Amino acid sequence: MRFFLSLALLVLLPLAAFGAQPRAETEAAFQRWLATTVRTDAAAKGVSQTTMDRAFAGLKLDWTLPELAPPGQPRTREEPQRQAEFRGPAPYFEEGKMRALVQGGRTRFTTWSRTLAEVETRYGVPPSIIVAIWGRESGYGAARLRYSAIQALATEAFMGTRKDHFYPQFIDALVILEGDHVPLSEFKSSWAGALGQPQFLPSVYLSTAVDFDRTGRRDIWKSVPDVLGSIANYLKQNGWQAGTGWGFEVQVPATVSCTLEGPDQGKPLSAWIEMGVRNPDGTPIKARSQKQVMHLLMPAGRFGPAFLVTDNFYVLKTYNESDLYALFIGHLADRIRGNAAPFSGRWADVGGFDRGDVRAMQQRLEARGVDVGSADGLVGYKTRIAVGSWQEENGRAATCFPDTALLRAIR
Incomplete structure (x- = not known):
């Protein structure tokens, strides 16, 4: 389940790209949508009119967000080409950044050892894995969440390119406010509505976040025990097997x-x-x-x-649907525990191709009945297998990873 999105991969157009008149018309339509569709659907999920009045007071669209498709206007981003899959994996594991996270993780591991032990007893998830996710997602709580969750989710739900994804998350954010778990002024998120230090989407917060410090609120913004317990509960709910490594x-x-x-x-x-x-x-x-x-x-x-x-590796992938992400978490956890050095194997200089080239290759293979996972332009494991199988079928040494020439040769 992919529910955490990177900000650094997006290319935004300036605010001036949108004319004043279309913006005014869109803002008016946004207010009508809040007053009708949203109020009806939120009320059906138990959100009071008082909570909605508070959330919608002065609420306007955030035109600086990515992935927008305002009526009659161009999209506000180009398709990202700079994921690790296109640059090669090596930068993802840059040693300087890894060492900083290891050092910070060891400090938190010691500081919160008692809480982490209690969390492990309850959920069966090793402290090192919990701390590694905490570090990766928010720098152990140091990362600043700049966006109002309500504004970001409302904007994407109303005029984003993925309205079907964001709309239920927006309604769930209102449910969170109704539960009084966080003041509106502190209800901060990423641009995509990922909440707090664990970066949970609202739906995940509602199903997974826990009040580990027993204060009566599930505070994943400020309460470290709630953050640690919520991460562990998420992994347990998604099948983490206690006593088994990654x-x-x-x-x-x-x-x-x-x-x-x-x-x-x-x-x-x-x-x-x-x-x-x-x-x-x-x-x-x-x-x-x-x-x-x-x-x-x-x-x-x-x-x-x-x-x-192990299967636990694929549990880590439910947190972020990326092999590199899950590998990063497992490796960071090992190093926080002091049980691992940098990888012995070296990443070659691979990547540098266009996502469109990968998608075109995937579509050609799909037309032949080959399972590539999804023709999404990403080099996931099924695409790697498909590349290797094509190489073997054509008398080549299987590398299971493409380059630009290979992407165009595979038919």
Whole structure:
């Protein structure tokens, strides 16, 4: 489940791109929408007129947000091309940033050790994983949330390019206000309405956030115990298996095809060992449960480190639907605990292609009945498998990761 969005990847048009008259007309239509559609739907979910009056007082559209499609106006962003998938994974794991998060995480690990122990007892999630997500999402609470959640969600719900996604989140934000968990003045979010230090969407807050410090409010903006407990509860609800790690780096011999990657091709650890998979330094894998089902993960195909991961890795992916994100969390957690150094494998200089080129390749493969996951222009594991399978079918060494020439050659 992908519910956390990066701000840095968006290209905005200046406010002047929108004429004054169309803005005025759109603002008037926005007020009518609030007074009719929104009030009706919010009331049906138990939101009082008093809460809505308070939330809508002086509320206007935020024309600086990305992903807008105002009536009669151009979209306010270009399609992002600069995700890690297009630049290569290496910058995602830049060591200077990682070291800072490790240091900050170890400090919080010690400061909040008692609370983290209580959270682990209740939810079965290791403290290091909880702290790693906290660090990644909000810099351990240091990141400033600049947006009014109500304004951001209302704007995107009314004139965003993904209204169907944002509208129920906007209604849920009003439900949160009705519950009096946070004052309106402190109800801050990302531009996409991700709330508080864990960056939960409103629907996730309602189903997952907990009052771990027992103050009567689920305060994921200021209460560290509530933040830690809520992150752990989210992972537990999504299937985290207590007593099982996320995975570890390995060395994969050339005799093992990179097309064996993914959550649908798991094997007992003993089977991977028999195939020649070893520790990164080439030594045999020992002192682990040989019956544990593990999955091959190669985020850059043969152009980067390889890993064996458990089902818990895919639980981490529900927090942010990205292999690199889940890998970052697992690796950061290991280093916070002092159990890991930087990856032994090195990321090659890959990427640099256009998202449109990836999508076109995916569409060609889909036309042949190949499962690429989704023709979304992203190089996910199913697309990596499809690339590797095409390479093997055409007598090439499988790398399971494209370059610009390969994207155009695959038919």
